[in-house]
Amino acid sequence: MTASLALGRNVKSLRGRDLISIADLSSEELQFIIQTALDFKRRFYAGERIIPVLRGKTLLMIFQKPSTRTRISFEQAMVQLGGYVISLGWKEMQLGRGETIADTARVLSRYVDGVVARVYNHGDLVELAKYAAIPVINALSDKEHPCQIIGDMLTILEKKGRLAGLTIAFVGDGGDNVLHSLLLASAKLGINIKIGTAEGYDPDPEIMKLAMEDANRTGASIEVLRSPEDAVKGADVVYTDVWVSMGQEAEREKRIKDLSRFRVTPELMSLAKSDAIFMHCLPAHRGMEVTDEVIDGPQSVVWDQAENRLHAQKAILALLL
Ligand code: CP
Ligand code: NVA
Numbered sequence: 001m002t003a004s005l006a007l008g009r010n011v012k013s014l015r016g017r018d019l020i021s022i023a024d025l026s027s028e029e030l031q032f033i034i035q036t037a038l039d040f041k042r043r044f045y046a047g048e049r050i051i052p053v054l055r056g057k058t059l060l061m062i063f064q065k066p067s068t069r070t071r072i073s074f075e076q077a078m079v080q081l082g083g084y085v086i087s088l089g090w091k092e093m094q095l096g097r098g099e100t101i102a103d104t105a106r107v108l109s110r111y112v113d114g115v116v117a118r119v120y121n122h123g124d125l126v127e128l129a130k131y132a133a134i135p136v137i138n139a140l141s142d143k144e145h146p147c148q149i150i151g152d153m154l155t156i157l158e159k160k161g162r163l164a165g166l167t168i169a170f171v172g173d174g175g176d177n178v179l180h181s182l183l184l185a186s187a188k189l190g191i192n193i194k195i196g197t198a199e200g201y202d203p204d205p206e207i208m209k210l211a212m213e214d215a216n217r218t219g220a221s222i223e224v225l226r227s228p229e230d231a232v233k234g235a236d237v238v239y240t241d242v243w244v245s246m247g248q249e250a251e252r253e254k255r256i257k258d259l260s261r262f263r264v265t266p267e268l269m270s271l272a273k274s275d276a277i278f279m280h281c282l283p284a285h286r287g288m289e290v291t292d293e294v295i296d297g298p299q300s301v302v303w304d305q306a307e308n309r310l311h312a313q314k315a316i317l318a319l320l321l
Contacts (some may be wrong), residue, residue, distance in 0.1 A: 014319040018136045020122075022146045022184035023210050027218065029265065030150070030188050035317035036152045036161075037308070043157040044080070044311065052082025053318050057113040059083060061139070062121045064090040065246045069282060069309050070147065075117055077313035081319075086112065090119075097272055105131035112321045120247050135320040142177060146303065148281050149181040151312035155305045156237060159277050164190035164218070168233035169272065171228045172262045172289050173255070174201040178241045182319025183207060187214035189301045192221045198258045228262050235272040238299075239279045240264050240289045256288070264290040269299060275321065277301045291318045 009030040018024060024034070041056055043051060049180060057077050063071060071087060078085040090096055108115055114135045122143035129136040138146050157163055165265055168186055170179050174197030185194040187210075195203065201222055201289050202208075213223050227229045232238050243248055243259040244252045278290075278300045286292055295302060 001149040005082070008166035015321070016135060017320055019146055019316060019320060020125050020129055020136065020138045021189070022142050022149060022169065022181045022317050024046060024146075026186040026190070027214070029301060030153075030185060033312075033315050034153045034157060035152055036319060037065075037150065037312040038157065040314040040318070041154070041308070041311035050082060051314075051318075052111075054081040054321055057083040057278045057321055058111070059085050059317065060108060060115045061085060061087040061319070062090055062093065062095070062110040062115065062117040062119075063087070063139070064117075065140070067118055067139065068307055070118065073309040074139070074317075076310055077317055080310075081314055081318055083113075083232035083317070101127045102126070102134055105136075114317070135321065137316060140177060140247070141214065142180045143182075143207075145178045145281065146181045147313060147316060148309070149185045150176055150316060151304060151308040152182070152239075152279060153185060153279070154308045154312055155301055156191075156277075156281065158308075159301055159305070160236060165192075166236040167192040167195065167234060168237040168239055169194045169232040170229055170239045171196040171264055171268070172240045173197065173243050173245070173259060174203050174224065176241045179239075179244060180204060180207045182209045182239065184214070186213040187218060187220050187222065190220050192224060194223045194231045194235065196225050196228040196262055196287035198262065199226065200258065228268055229271055232268055232276075234273045235276055237277050238264060238272050239277060240284070242285050243280055243289055244285075253288075259289075264294050266291065266297070268295055269297075279305055282306055 011029050075085045109132050116137045116139045118139040118143050122141035125138050125141050168191055174195050243255045278294055280302050284290055284295055
């Protein structure tokens with residue numbers, strides 16, 4: 001499907017900026033990054049595997065939690081942009097022995113051109129960005145996963161040919177980090193969002209407030225519903241994520257019990273539009289938040305979604321670094 005975003009072309013430069021939250025971006029800037037990701041993907045498939053706009057630049061990646069897609073797509077993105085990557089676990093650095101985030105940030109700024117970090121506490125990323133003189137990019141925190149959602153918007157644009165006016169249903173944990181970024185991005189892009197979740201699992205109120213402000217401007221609607229069926233009815237996209245995120249293992253039993261009604265099954269999918277797509281940021285807990293029939297079924301776009309992380313990371317890195 002041919003797709004492109006008319007807007008976002010007036011954005012001058014994002015160089016030097018951090019990407020801690022989708023809320024850091026204006027609607028135009030978000031569209032500009034998505035359009036740039038689409039351009040990188042098209043050029044890749046046209047045979048330009050290496051576009052060396054970051055030659056001579058080094059990216060440091062710090063991981064406090066496991067990662068497959070984010071780590072590998074960022075590393076490969078740097079390779080395809082002609083740059084270099086250093087990837088370390090939090091505990092391999094003096095951070096693990098208590099060196100402050102502020103001191104670490106000051107030192108890193110003397111060595112590398114940007115930092116990508118995956119952390120437990122969102123506040124640690126905010127602290128890193130505060131003291132770093134180089135761009136800091138959120139590779140997932142307990143609160144948000146902005147890079148995931150930039151890739152996901154590319155996927156939705158490719159599959160549906162547009163973004164504004166679509167309806168996304170998110171079914172599962174309403175307090176999920178991926179959902180928070182999805183909510184903020186949808187509101188900025190004029191996409192309606194219906195969240196089906198259990199009582200006690202609503203989105204972070206601060207995220208809701210920010211999203212509502214943007215939604216009022218773009219005309220997007222935001223609904224939090226207690227019925228998964230009501231949430232998916234008429235949706236263009238059905239999205240879910242795990243019920244137990246990294247760091248929430250102690251609440252595992254309770255979360256599984258509380259959210260068990262919010263599983264994406266073929267019956268649930270049948271209530272969405274007939275051409276609805278199914279999305280999941282992965283890793284999936286098959287049989288828990290989604291059944292095999294759905295994730296392996298004809299409506300699932302999860303592998304394209306995973307691939308698009310690569311093209312989205314190239315856009316993010318090329319524009320910020
Ligand atoms: N979706 C995602 O961020 O996957 P990883 O945890 O494998 O990076
Ligand atoms: N919500 C999940 C996303 C993983 C990419 C987690 O934080 O574990």
